[in-house]
Amino acid sequence: MEKEKALEKVNKIFIDVLDNEEIVLSDATTANDVEDWDSLTHIQLVVAIEREFNLRFTSMEIQSWTNVGEMIDCIISKNK
Amino acid sequence: MKTFSQLKKNLKQDFSGLKTIKVALLGDSATQFLVQALRATGYEAGYDLQIWEADFNQIERQVFDPTSELFEFNPELVILFHSSHKLLAKYNKSKPAHYQLLAENRLEEINSIISAINSQLNAKIIYYNYSEINDSVFGNYANKLEVSFQFQLRKLNYELMKLSTQVANLYVCDLSTLQNQFGKMVNFQTSVYINTEMVLSIDVLPFVAKETIDVIAAMNGHSKKCVILDLDNTVWGGIIGDDGIENIQIGSLGIGKAFTEFQYWIKKLKNRGIIIAVCSKNTESVAKEPFEKHPDMVLRLDDIAVFIANWENKADNIRHIQSILNIGFDSMVFLDDNPFERNIVRENIPGITVPELPVDPADYLEYLYTLNLFETISYSNEDTERTKLYQVEAQRTILQQKFTNEDEFLESLNMLSLVEPFNKFNIPRVAQLSQRSNQFNLRTIRYTESDIELLSNSDNFYTFAFTLEDKFGDNGLICVVIMKKETEKKVFIDTWFMSCRVLKRGMEHFVLNTIANFAVEKGFEMIQGEYLPTAKNEMVKDHYQNLGFENRDNTWILDLKSYKIKKVFINLK
DSSP: OHHHHHHHHHHHHHHHHHHHOOOOOTTOGGGGGGGTHHHHHHHHHHHHHHHHHHHHOHHHHOOOOSSSSHHHHHHHHHHH | OOOOHHGHHHHHHHTSSSSEEEEEEEESSOOOOHHHHHHHHHHHTTEEEEEEOOOOTTTHHHOOOTTHHHHHHHOOOEEEEEOOOHHHHHHSSOOGGGGGGHHHHHHHHHHHHHHHHHHHHHOEEEEEEOOOOOOSSSGGGGGGOSSSSSHHHHHHHHHHHHHHOOOTTTTEEHHHHHHHHHHHHHOOHHHHHHHHOOOTTTTHHHHHHHHHHHHHHHTTTTTOEEEEEEOOOTTBSHHHHHHHHTTTTTSSSHHHHHHHHHHHHHHHHHTTTTTEEEEEESSSHHHHHHHHHTOSSSGGGGGHHHHHHHEHHHHHHHHHHHHTOOOOOGGEEEESHHHHHHHHHHHSTOOOOOOOOOSSSGGGHHHHHOOTTTTOSSOOOGGGGGGHHHHHHHHHHHHHTTSHHHHHHHHOOOEOOOOEEOOOTTHHHHHHHHHHHSSSSSSSSOOHHHHHHHHOOOOSSEEEEEEEEEEEEEEEEEEEEEEEEEESEEEEEEEEOOGGGGSSSSSHHHHHHHHHHHHHHTTTOOOEEOOOOOOOOOGGGHHHHTTOOOTTTTTEEEEEGGGGOOOOOEEEE
């Protein structure tokens, strides 16, 4: 349940930052699946997520995720 | 201030119809987001910035290769962004014996970059100065040590200011001040830097972009010229009509210090050439009393160009102030503590800037500092005289009402004009007027000091600077004409602009007589004029027609053979 909520919030952030209403994220979504999600917008998404969840990722974490699920796991582990 | 994500939505807007400006951005760190922030912020200010971005870390390659993409793009503005982080990296790699040469070496590099740009382009240059990094190698002792990074960085920022006083087309954009305002924790975000090579945080981007666009707007003639002040609880604490002159808070009374410091700020703006006007709901004599009698008042009546105190609606009063000063509403700032008055003015006067002053007067100044309302790209001694000029204008208006015949009035003014080609004394003022004149400006071509120096040395251009004085005072340099030789028979009016404060004095006729005589002496047979419309120069739409030029194929021609000298009341000085 907690994970679903986080995914929902992250999805909203993606829609806002990438300015694309049609984005639907799942755990398995990768950068290849989402238009405009490149290394530059990635950092914008990261900063927006940090603000929303009031946390800070380490630089290594930011580079480590291979899909949305891993990103969500990281958010949840920090919010405990 | 919009966030970067909000700003980015502007990029999808329709930019057509906005003024286009070709900008090249060259940086030694990644600048993709800065490009987006600049273009999006430019949109809000009414500009379509067409930005060419150099590839990462290509400054030298682009400027030292005469056939580079930079020169092919031919921008009118070049933005250079050397980051403090790359400077630190350079320092880190250099031999300890060379630490103390860091600033000097970088300055030489900047100098040669600027020369290379100036040898190929006729562009203005914006250079971001260096935001501070304390590498904590020497602690506070760094201040005492020329080899420390802090010493070198601050020296560089100081030397940059000095350099920009010498290079006319170089403008420093003060990144260091921005970091001072927000702190390094906001300005710089390690994860962004490590992952993208960008040195500006996402949060600070809109502010850097705004600061840059402020400079660009000033370059394009958009700057604030006038501050209109409310009085009660804006200029002093309390209500003069209720509390009386002994009880208003200023100086040492109550929170008077906040108002005293606010007044000093206004006074500095006045000394810089910003026109100060008062618009207050008060009885005039009561409102003026503190200015005349209160020992702690910093502002005095002779600081105020137009003083309006009555019980009418403030929007109407501001329209009245505008009609006296003859400047656009978009060059005015209205400061009032009362949100109700602010809203009325904001809703009724399009274009005027009305800052949301904080509730606590102690916060006024700190808040106003952050808005950077008074960006400019020029400053001359005449700026300091401006208030007097407008006060004198008010006297002339009173005299004019006494004469029924306009010729008699003009004659009574005893007007004299000095006509000179551009020279080293008048060039700064000519350049400034070229940047500022919007309304009485036939072609609105903006010339910088360096452009003007080139023109004045050319054989194909004839330059004229006109002053005007009368029995009330000296208006200084108020009109400029640049003529270009087109053929042996025809000379073209490349530029004609005039200060609006000398309208209706026959100055246009005097100018035309002068240039017509000159053209005849040079053997020309006709003068050609052109009107290029802008949002602001409708006033001179029929200028050439009114002066007797004939419309031939959408251009205006004056046949010198049939030209009759116009009657004027201005004598040559």
